Amino acid sequence: MxxxxxxxxxxxxxxxxxxxxxxxxxxxxxxxxxxxxxxxxxxxxxxxxxxxxxxxxxxxxxxxxxxxxxxxxxxxxxxxxxxxxxxxxxxxxxxRADARDALCARDGLTLDTLPAGARVGTGSPRRAAQVRERRPDIEVLDIRGNVDTRLGFVSSGEMDAVVLAAAGLGRLGRTAAITEYFELDVWPGAPAQGxxxxxxxxxxxxxxxxxxxxxxxxxxxxxTGAHAAAVAERAVLARLEAGCAAPIGAHAEVRESSLFLRAAVYAPDGSERLILDRESALPVADLHVAAFALGRALAEDLLAAGADRIAPLN
CATH class of the missing domain: 3.40.190.10 (Periplasmic binding protein-like II)
Incomplete structure (x- = not known):
């Protein structure tokens, strides 16, 4: 067969x-x-x-x-x-592959060393909000196209940098273009990224x-661990009734005796961020059920803290 x-x-x-x-x-x-x-x-x-x-x-x-x-x-x-x-x-x-976002910039620059007014491209409202939060003096541009097309915006000089998923760059053998990785504890990726x-x-x-x-x-x-992490992250998105393009980041990981989940909601203009954590003991029975419950509970925490005021979720 x-x-x-x-x-x-x-x-x-x-x-x-x-x-x-x-x-x-x-x-x-x-x-x-x-x-x-x-x-x-x-x-x-x-x-x-x-x-x-x-x-x-x-x-x-x-x-x-x-x-x-x-x-x-x-x-x-x-x-x-x-x-x-x-x-x-x-x-x-x-x-799961690398769940981080990565910056691909000219001249080996990082997000902090890009000059004021630099042009940074991304097709993700979440990444755009994260860039604006950290560097409000940078111009963020909406782009489309495959990975090589996006990297071409930098090599041609049209843009100073683009933000892409590290997983995609790795799967295509393009990690040499990466000038900075964004760590998940301060820059969570899209739910289930990687x-x-x-x-x-x-x-x-x-x-x-x-x-x-x-x-x-x-x-x-x-x-099993990758599946549970993805279930928890996607449960946050589902409870917030937000689409894949909403400015929401989440990352879960199975630790020695617990499942840890962090999620963040961003104002589109980068002016505000809400980031919260939850952790639950690993269950004896169905890990996926526990992961879903953890994601729903963290989403409720986010809503109680004003997530729907910070960002458009629907």
Whole structure:
């Protein structure tokens, strides 16, 4: 049997899906084949915010799988809406890549050493708010395009720097362009950033013998800690009823005996930030249930502290 893996056709999406395909084959011996799908988000040049957020990339892939044209889909989990999608489920979350954001600047500059009035590009309202909070004297510009296009804004001199996900740069072999990493304790990334979500038809998770190879592959690549962290971070987003493009950062990690979660909400202009933590003991039973509860509880803390006043959440 050959498992068909649906993916966007961008270089980064193909690299991510290729990593999963190779992992499945290596650990289970099951053959795989990538099936690229073009999404509306890949074609449009409008800003992500005007398109309705990064969830625009997921819809075509999901419909493709529901038609039975692939067995699983690989998503950048930070781009996947938190609401359940009828007929589909997250079957596995593999080990997470670097969850940090990274600055790619000219001349080896960092955010603190960029000159006043420097032009910094990002397609993320959260990253824009974080840059503005730390450097209100910098001009932040909305950009689109793949990783190489964005890096090209810097090499061409059109911009002084861009902010990108370290995970994507790593998957494409572009880490040499990084001039500064932003540490998660002071600069949390998007919920589930660096994690890949493997989505499947819910029916395939049942006992049907025809799906046995798929279930075995999902079990083999699952990382329990990465899955729990992603659940907690995405639960914050879901409770705040915020989209993928909202100015919200979150990062969770499984520690020796606890699950720790930090989340932040930013004013779009960088004028204000609210950042809170919560931690819970690791449960004996279902870690995912506990992670979801932790995320919901921290979101309630954020709302009680005025998160909906600081940032547009809907």
């Amino acid at each position: 050959t498992l068909l893996i649906g993916t966007r056709g961008s270089a980064l999406a193909l690299a991510q899906a290729g990593d999963i395909a190779n992992l499945i084959t290596r650990v289970t011996g099951t053959a795989t084949r990538l099936v690229p799908v073009t999404t509306h988000g890949d074609i449009s040049r409008e800003s992500l915010a005007s398109l309705g957020g990064t969830g625009v990339f997921a819809s075509a892939l999901r419909e493709f799988m529901l038609r039975g044209e692939c067995d699983l889909v690989v998503h950048s989990l930070k781009d996947l809406p938190t609401a359940a999608y009828p007929g589909l489920s997250i079957g596995a979350i593999p080990a 994690a890949l979500g493997i989505e499947v038809r819910t029916e395939s998770l049942g006992g049907d013998p025809a799906s046995a190879s798929l279930r075995a592959a999902l079990a083999a690549i699952e990382d």
